[in-house]
Amino acid sequence: MVAHLVRLKLTLLGNTLRRSVWHTIGLVVATLYGLSLVFLGVGAAVVGGRADPVLTGQFVTLVGSVVVLGWWVVPLFAYGLDATLDPLRFTTYAIPRRQLVAGLAAAALVSVPALVTSLAALGVSFAWASDPVALVAALAGAVLGVGLCVVGARATTALCAPLLESRRYREVLMVVAVIPLLAIGPFFAWLSSRTAARGEVTVGPDELVPSALAPAARVLAWTPFGAPWSIPAAVHDGAWGLAGARVAVAAGTLALLAVIWDRALARALVSPRGGAAAGTARGLGWFDRLPATPMGAVAARCATYWLRDPRYATSLAVVPLLPVVLVVVGVSSGSGAGLLVLVVPVVAFVLGFAVSNDVGYDNTAFALHVATGVPGRADRWGRMLPVLALGVPLVAALSVTSAGVAGRWDLLPALLGGGVGVLGATLGTSSVASARLVYPVPRPGESPFRKPQGATVATLVAQMAAVAVIVALLLPTVGAGVAAAVTGAGAWWWATGVVGVATGGAAVVIGARWGARVYERRLPELLSQVKNFA
Amino acid sequence: MTHPAVPPDTTAALSLRGLWKRFGQKIAVAGIDLDVPAGSFYGLVGPNGAGKTTALSMATGLLRPDFGTAHVLGVDLWAEPDRAKPLLGVLPDGLRLFDRLTGAQLLTYAGLLRGLDRDTVARRSEDLLAAMDLTADRDTLVVDYSAGMTKKIALAGAMIHAPRVLVLDEPFEAVDPVSAANIRDILRRYADDGGTVVVSSHVMDLVQRMCTHVAVIAGGHVLDTGTVDAVRGGQSLEDRFVDLVGGRKESGGLEWLRTSSDSS
Numbered sequence: 001m002v003a004h005l006v007r008l009k010l011t012l013l014g015n016t017l018r019r020s021v022w023h024t025i026g027l028v029v030a031t032l033y034g035l036s037l038v039f040l041g042v043g044a045a046v047v048g049g050r051a052d053p054v055l056t057g058q059f060v061t062l063v064g065s066v067v068v069l070g071w072w073v074v075p076l077f078a079y080g081l082d083a084t085l086d087p088l089r090f091t092t093y094a095i096p097r098r099q100l101v102a103g104l105a106a107a108a109l110v111s112v113p114a115l116v117t118s119l120a121a122l123g124v125s126f127a128w129a130s131d132p133v134a135l136v137a138a139l140a141g142a143v144l145g146v147g148l149c150v151v152g153a154r155a156t157t158a159l160c161a162p163l164l165e166s167r168r169y170r171e172v173l174m175v176v177a178v179i180p181l182l183a184i185g186p187f188f189a190w191l192s193s194r195t196a197a198r199g200e201v202t203v204g205p206d207e208l209v210p211s212a213l214a215p216a217a218r219v220l221a222w223t224p225f226g227a228p229w230s231i232p233a234a235v236h237d238g239a240w241g242l243a244g245a246r247v248a249v250a251a252g253t254l255a256l257l258a259v260i261w262d263r264a265l266a267r268a269l270v271s272p273r274g275g276a277a278a279g280t281a282r283g284l285g286w287f288d289r290l291p292a293t294p295m296g297a298v299a300a301r302c303a304t305y306w307l308r309d310p311r312y313a314t315s316l317a318v319v320p321l322l323p324v325v326l327v328v329v330g331v332s333s334g335s336g337a338g339l340l341v342l343v344v345p346v347v348a349f350v351l352g353f354a355v356s357n358d359v360g361y362d363n364t365a366f367a368l369h370v371a372t373g374v375p376g377r378a379d380r381w382g383r384m385l386p387v388l389a390l391g392v393p394l395v396a397a398l399s400v401t402s403a404g405v406a407g408r409w410d411l412l413p414a415l416l417g418g419g420v421g422v423l424g425a426t427l428g429t430s431s432v433a434s435a436r437l438v439y440p441v442p443r444p445g446e447s448p449f450r451k452p453q454g455a456t457v458a459t460l461v462a463q464m465a466a467v468a469v470i471v472a473l474l475l476p477t478v479g480a481g482v483a484a485a486v487t488g489a490g491a492w493w494w495a496t497g498v499v500g501v502a503t504g505g506a507a508v509v510i511g512a513r514w515g516a517r518v519y520e521r522r523l524p525e526l527l528s529q530v531k532n533f534a
Numbered sequence: 535m536t537h538p539a540v541p542p543d544t545t546a547a548l549s550l551r552g553l554w555k556r557f558g559q560k561i562a563v564a565g566i567d568l569d570v571p572a573g574s575f576y577g578l579v580g581p582n583g584a585g586k587t588t589a590l591s592m593a594t595g596l597l598r599p600d601f602g603t604a605h606v607l608g609v610d611l612w613a614e615p616d617r618a619k620p621l622l623g624v625l626p627d628g629l630r631l632f633d634r635l636t637g638a639q640l641l642t643y644a645g646l647l648r649g650l651d652r653d654t655v656a657r658r659s660e661d662l663l664a665a666m667d668l669t670a671d672r673d674t675l676v677v678d679y680s681a682g683m684t685k686k687i688a689l690a691g692a693m694i695h696a697p698r699v700l701v702l703d704e705p706f707e708a709v710d711p712v713s714a715a716n717i718r719d720i721l722r723r724y725a726d727d728g729g730t731v732v733v734s735s736h737v738m739d740l741v742q743r744m745c746t747h748v749a750v751i752a753g754g755h756v757l758d759t760g761t762v763d764a765v766r767g768g769q770s771l772e773d774r775f776v777d778l779v780g781g782r783k784e785s786g787g788l789e790w791l792r793t794s795s796d797s798s
Contacts, residue, residue, distance in 0.1 A: 280636065280673045287642045292655070297646030301632060301639075308634045308675075364629035368691070370596050371626070372647040373619035444630065444677075523615075524598040531629070 005103035034116035042123030049127025158264035298382025352426025376516030417497025424504020428511025547730035623697035
């Protein structure tokens with residue numbers, strides 16, 4: 001059974017590669033990237049191990065802990081990341097569960113992340129090359145560690161699967177998941193400021209690291225995340241009791257995870273999918289409030305989606321978090337609240353760019369627009385209006401707030417105008433880009449964090465082209481802003497604002513008109529493109 | 535099959551000439567000529583992968599043909615889409631809907647996109663929800679509808695602007711028998727009042743009972759067209775279809791599947 005499932009996984013992988021060149025390129029790039037990480041990591045570990053195996057061991061424990069934790073947690077947010085062998089697909093076959101679990105675990109090793117983790121885990125063991133006994137312990141620990149990663153990932157997803165099955169919980173979770181991701185930056189800024197503060201004098205990074213490393217590694221060694229990586233250190237010290245305890249922690253956790261996975265699988269195999277409560281919304285919502293024209297209808301539909309579709313809602317969720325993040329980073333890094341003025345352009349950009357692949361987000365539902373022959377003007381303006389209606393007041397409010405908090409009222413005209421400029425330039429570009437450069441995105445109902453396979457290169461090219469245009473459009477505004485900062489003349493700040501508003505307004509109007517022309521010319525082609533993603 | 539260059543029939547509800555579409559190596563539709571008389575109830579039948587969906591997509595403006603033309607009541611669809619599309623109501627198969635909207639919102643959306651005014655949209659969507667037996671689910675998000683309900687709401691969306699020609703790709707798939715019967719009644723009444731219905735289906739029996747005309751498509755070609763009676767020529771449509779398309783296997787083999795023979 002184990003061999004069967006591994007072979008099945010390889011066949012499935014082979015078939016996806018045969019289907020699309022982009023998949024192949026994506027896989028090759030991912031593998032090369034992963035292998036380069038392995039190479040760097042192993043190289044650093046071996047070199048470091050020759051100099052100071054204990055310190056290197058502590059470092060490996062720290063990084064290893066993060067990796068294990070990542071394996072456990074990330075699949076929850078990127079639900080279905082690797083569902084090629086969804087256990088539910090085996091429901092109808094009479095496979096003994098124990099064999100199924102073993103087979104799925106082995107098959108789970110056949111993926112780029114698992115391969116990279118395994119190679120890296122085994123490779124960094126050679127940090128202990130100077131001590132053969134510790135080396136053996138390290139290799140054994142690495143096997144345990146990889147097991148914890150792979151089985152742990154399956155166990156946590158299987159455990160949370162009933163929760164994730166329900167559409168509503170899943171969507172809430174997806175939006176909430178943005179928060180910890182955004183918090184990572186400020187957390188590290190805070191951490192480094194704390195450590196720096198404790199060191200009183202400014203310490204170089206090479207001295208700072210060991211001082212924080214040893215206690216962290218000591219604590220982590222007792223957790224399931226760090227235990228497998230800290231076994232060789234105990235062996236190296238000759239502390240056999242300690243080594244045994246760490247093996248027990250790691251192996252015990254692994255066994256526990258296997259049991260959890262097995263139980264969850266047993267439950268999943270007998271309880272079919274579905275049965276979640278259906279979502280409802282009374283009345284017609286935005287359709288009643290906006291004009292009864294095609295343009296009004298598109299705007300109403302987009303406004304509804306901004307609130308109801310997690311793929312858009314995550315863009316909105318970023319908006320209130322961003323000022324918090326910037327203030328924390330600004331204060332902790334010592335640059336003060338001045339960083340807050342960045343909120344305005346960044347929020348404007350996030351909002352405007354969220355519609356840069358709107359047809360891709362529609363997916364094949366876009367067929368309705370094709371069949372009804374919505375005029376390009378109505379489609380383009382309809383998609384932009386909700387963003388403008390939300391974005392312009394938001395830019396204004398954030399400009400006033402951030403100017404006030406930063407105590408720089410002289411910046412207000414530039415912030416207001418610049419914000420409108422960024423919003424308009426981004427929206428106008430998005431309006432053309434979404435009719436011209438469609439690329440695969442998570443399908444409706446999928447996690448917004450799930451990157452469609454093989455889309456990476458196409459996505460990158462499309463987004464870079466759009467960003468390049470936006471930057472070019474904003475050059476005059478930025479130029480005026482730089483002049484203002486250099487000369488310090490208030491008139492330049494006003495000029496920045498005026499140029500920004502003019503750029504934004506012109507970009508929206510021209511973008512809508514040009515976008516409408518491209519849209520009308522490529523209507524069926526757009527549909528064919530999104531159909532190929534599905 | 536080669537055809538003489540017959541000009542499109544401008545009185546026909548749908549007149550296709552030399553439609554041709556290739557996807558990569560595969561020729562999905564290889565020169566289809568078809569005239570759907572106005573007021574007919576037209577069935578399009580063919581085996582899986584025959585090119586039905588591709589042909590209908592090209593006839594309704596969803597897919598640009600490599601070659602060929604499609605006229606809707608004498609209007610060239612690909613030359614004047616703005617004049618032709620209002621005449622058509624389209625139910626595509628296998629495509630998504632804007633399923634984050636409720637049923638009522640989706641109908642409203644379709645109506646407003648067609649340029650109807652608010653009152654007309656409100657009145658017609660009530661009627662359609664009632665006719666499709668979806669009134670109780672009007673405020674439920676379409677994403678939470680069952681497959682049959684989704685089909686029905688999509689069908690309602692295709693009819694809200696009272697099109698002259700309805701083109702429905704697999705309209706009865708996943709629809710329960712009661713709803714299917716209701717939908718058939720609605721479509722028949724619509725055809726009796728001068729509307730034209732084009733349906734594609736796998737269910738021969740249904741096409742034989744419901745349609746006035748039929749076209750058999752296989753391998754991207756039209757094998758036979760005409761009134762249902764003319765095409766089936768005395769046999770059942772199903773037998774005639776199998777004759778035309780071929781590929782029927784003598785039911786030998788699979789002896790081991792007869793569990794009754796060696797048990798007891």
